[in-house]
Amino acid sequence: MPTARTGVPALELRGLWRRFGEKVAVAGIDLVVPAGSFYGLVGPNGAGKTTTLSMATGLLVPDAGQVLVHGQDLWADPVAGKALIGILPDGVKLFDRLTGEQLITYAGLLRGLDRDTVTQRARDLLVAMDLVADARTLVVDYSAGMTKKVALACAMVHAPRLLVLDEPFEAVDPVSAANIRDILAQYVASGGTVIVSSHVMDLVQRMCDHVAVVAGGHVLAAGTVDEVRGGMSLEDRFVELVGGRVAGEGLAWLRTSSD
Amino acid sequence: MVAHLVRLKLALVANGLRRSVWQVVGFAFAVLYGLGILAIVVAGMVAVGTQDVALQRTVTVLVGSALVIGWWFIPLLAFGVDATLDPERFATFAIPRRVLVVGLAVAALVGVPGVLSAVAALSTSLAWFRHPGALLVGVVAAVLGLAVAVVGGRAVVALAAPLVARRRARELTAVVTLLLVVSIGPTLGTLTNGREISRETFDDLVGVLAWTPFGAAWAAPADVAAGDPALAVARLAIAGVTLAIALRLWEGALARTLVQPVHAGSGGARPAGLGVLSRVPATPLGAVVGRCLVYWFRDPRYAMALAIVPFTPVILWVVGRGGNADLVLASGVLAAFVCGWGVSSDVSYDGSAFWMHVSAGVRGVVDRLGRVVASGIIAVPLVTTIVVVTAAVTDRLDAVPALLGAAAGVMLTSYGGASIVSALFVQPVQQPGENPFQTRQGASMATVLSQTAGWALVLVAASPPALLAWFAVSRSSAALGWATLALGVVLGAVWLTVGVRVGGRLLDRRAPVLLQRVIAFE
Numbered sequence: 001m002p003t004a005r006t007g008v009p010a011l012e013l014r015g016l017w018r019r020f021g022e023k024v025a026v027a028g029i030d031l032v033v034p035a036g037s038f039y040g041l042v043g044p045n046g047a048g049k050t051t052t053l054s055m056a057t058g059l060l061v062p063d064a065g066q067v068l069v070h071g072q073d074l075w076a077d078p079v080a081g082k083a084l085i086g087i088l089p090d091g092v093k094l095f096d097r098l099t100g101e102q103l104i105t106y107a108g109l110l111r112g113l114d115r116d117t118v119t120q121r122a123r124d125l126l127v128a129m130d131l132v133a134d135a136r137t138l139v140v141d142y143s144a145g146m147t148k149k150v151a152l153a154c155a156m157v158h159a160p161r162l163l164v165l166d167e168p169f170e171a172v173d174p175v176s177a178a179n180i181r182d183i184l185a186q187y188v189a190s191g192g193t194v195i196v197s198s199h200v201m202d203l204v205q206r207m208c209d210h211v212a213v214v215a216g217g218h219v220l221a222a223g224t225v226d227e228v229r230g231g232m233s234l235e236d237r238f239v240e241l242v243g244g245r246v247a248g249e250g251l252a253w254l255r256t257s258s259d
Numbered sequence: 260m261v262a263h264l265v266r267l268k269l270a271l272v273a274n275g276l277r278r279s280v281w282q283v284v285g286f287a288f289a290v291l292y293g294l295g296i297l298a299i300v301v302a303g304m305v306a307v308g309t310q311d312v313a314l315q316r317t318v319t320v321l322v323g324s325a326l327v328i329g330w331w332f333i334p335l336l337a338f339g340v341d342a343t344l345d346p347e348r349f350a351t352f353a354i355p356r357r358v359l360v361v362g363l364a365v366a367a368l369v370g371v372p373g374v375l376s377a378v379a380a381l382s383t384s385l386a387w388f389r390h391p392g393a394l395l396v397g398v399v400a401a402v403l404g405l406a407v408a409v410v411g412g413r414a415v416v417a418l419a420a421p422l423v424a425r426r427r428a429r430e431l432t433a434v435v436t437l438l439l440v441v442s443i444g445p446t447l448g449t450l451t452n453g454r455e456i457s458r459e460t461f462d463d464l465v466g467v468l469a470w471t472p473f474g475a476a477w478a479a480p481a482d483v484a485a486g487d488p489a490l491a492v493a494r495l496a497i498a499g500v501t502l503a504i505a506l507r508l509w510e511g512a513l514a515r516t517l518v519q520p521v522h523a524g525s526g527g528a529r530p531a532g533l534g535v536l537s538r539v540p541a542t543p544l545g546a547v548v549g550r551c552l553v554y555w556f557r558d559p560r561y562a563m564a565l566a567i568v569p570f571t572p573v574i575l576w577v578v579g580r581g582g583n584a585d586l587v588l589a590s591g592v593l594a595a596f597v598c599g600w601g602v603s604s605d606v607s608y609d610g611s612a613f614w615m616h617v618s619a620g621v622r623g624v625v626d627r628l629g630r631v632v633a634s635g636i637i638a639v640p641l642v643t644t645i646v647v648v649t650a651a652v653t654d655r656l657d658a659v660p661a662l663l664g665a666a667a668g669v670m671l672t673s674y675g676g677a678s679i680v681s682a683l684f685v686q687p688v689q690q691p692g693e694n695p696f697q698t699r700q701g702a703s704m705a706t707v708l709s710q711t712a713g714w715a716l717v718l719v720a721a722s723p724p725a726l727l728a729w730f731a732v733s734r735s736s737a738a739l740g741w742a743t744l745a746l747g748v749v750l751g752a753v754w755l756t757v758g759v760r761v762g763g764r765l766l767d768r769r770a771p772v773l774l775q776r777v778i779a780f781e
Contacts, residue, residue, distance in 0.1 A: 079620040087614075092611035094612050094615070098550065118541065
């Protein structure tokens, strides 16, 4: 793996736009993800996080804008760009008639790894994800959390330089989540770059060093976690940026003791 | 509450229509088709009204029984055909069970099949317009019969649900049912062969049906018209008891469902190791081949397509019995086309899992070729066997080279054509585990057009070896036969290469677009 040229960001989005019918999902997003950062992408539901990440990873054609992965234009040369990225998309299926072991192997072979490497890495990943006992169970019979974990393993099997994870901790149990966080932290420490989207501010504040707040298809704030939160907790800062808190006495009747 | 449920169902039907123009078109066609059938039924009933009581009885009981049998058993084949108001979804609401049952039953009538059934059921009483007493009983009987149909159908489904929820069982049921349906035509052909169909044939049947839950209600007005009210009461009693039992069974099953929802359970299969994936070459192409092979055997949607292929000779044999016995010889060619064109729905079957190919940057040519090779590994021996066996059975072993040539030409050309078409269009398909009989809404005009255009293309491109084979077989010419084999393989290989290349290049450009479309279908 060639070392990153200093100063070239792992991922750079320039003026990304995407419209679905009447609705503009992403309205000109610019974002710079420095190499070696652990980057959090937060935003309310429907903010355009998934759409942005899909365009950033080659799964969705942008209407306008540019995606640079380690300086390479992804949409100009998708094959070269995609080779650098590992993805965990949200809300899509897997080839779930394969067993967990088969699925990781398939992901590795598709990426052009040789047999020995795939076998070794699949075994390591199954151990890391605590899926050894279920390696030979069909993925269709996995629980939601196990499915997330095996998809994460597929994203990492080709040792990408950039990991893009959409809601990686959803439905994952606390122990597995802690293990995965350790794996990701080691990966970042060794020079990799991780982007995660999440709803859980607490998690992002503890885990990430950079964060971008997205809402309505725009970036509201971006930078290091400390810059963005400016002394507040990330959650309070997020609410302040995004708005939408309903103040006051709502649902007064929802008091069982009131009668 | 009943009105609520009916309104909910109406809203769901309307929202379904709002999702796409093609759904509206499909709905319009369903309504037109239904109205056509309805017009025939109503007109038929009025016409029957002028006939004698025996014929009136035969027709009304047959139509009514067909209605009941349809409501009882079609949902078993097409499980979830109307799951818009799935009782499980009401599990968290505190609705009295009896109310829920009545509401669901009435709501079941909202929708094209329900309304059509209701009108058809009531129209059976029209047959009695010359007998006022029978007409009155006929209306009561029709309502009762309709209730037996709807509630009985729900009871059957509710009883079967825990069984059908198991993935393996469901898949097995689907394959077995399809085989049964495919063999209905041939069986009927054999049964009625050489025997006249007369009114007496049905009279016996109606005599039996009139004493079963299927036909009892419908026979009551006939008894009144024939001047036997006691018999009519007995028939209505049978229908009433059936309805009561069905209500109890449905309520009981519902009570269990609401407390203990059924979920698709584990199949429990534990395949050993990597299976096929450990035996393919360790390249992206090998991986695609291996994965597709696993799917051909483990995904019932593929398995179904394969299960039909060995029956092509049977179908052609039945069709050709009118005198063209040699038609059976075309079985291999037909099977070759079915296998070859089968690849065209591969990406649709992948569904959103296709993202793995997109994100890995799998080259279009590799994707196309991998799917073709996997299918070919199964199809080539299968088609060859069919060709040789049909030739041996019809004592035309001399025709084998020509037939193999035609089959090879057709199969390779279909692979090529399917590789292009499936890089351009995806269609809504059943999701894995869903009932293969459940037609997905919005199988659109675009799908039909693209498939038809693809077929026409393949037909033209593969016609040289097919025509040459026809000459060779009809003239029993060995030289022409071998020439066909050479032509079929060479021309087929050319078309396959063209198809995989063009399809691959299209896919390189359009893979993300295809992916977004299959995601939208789910």
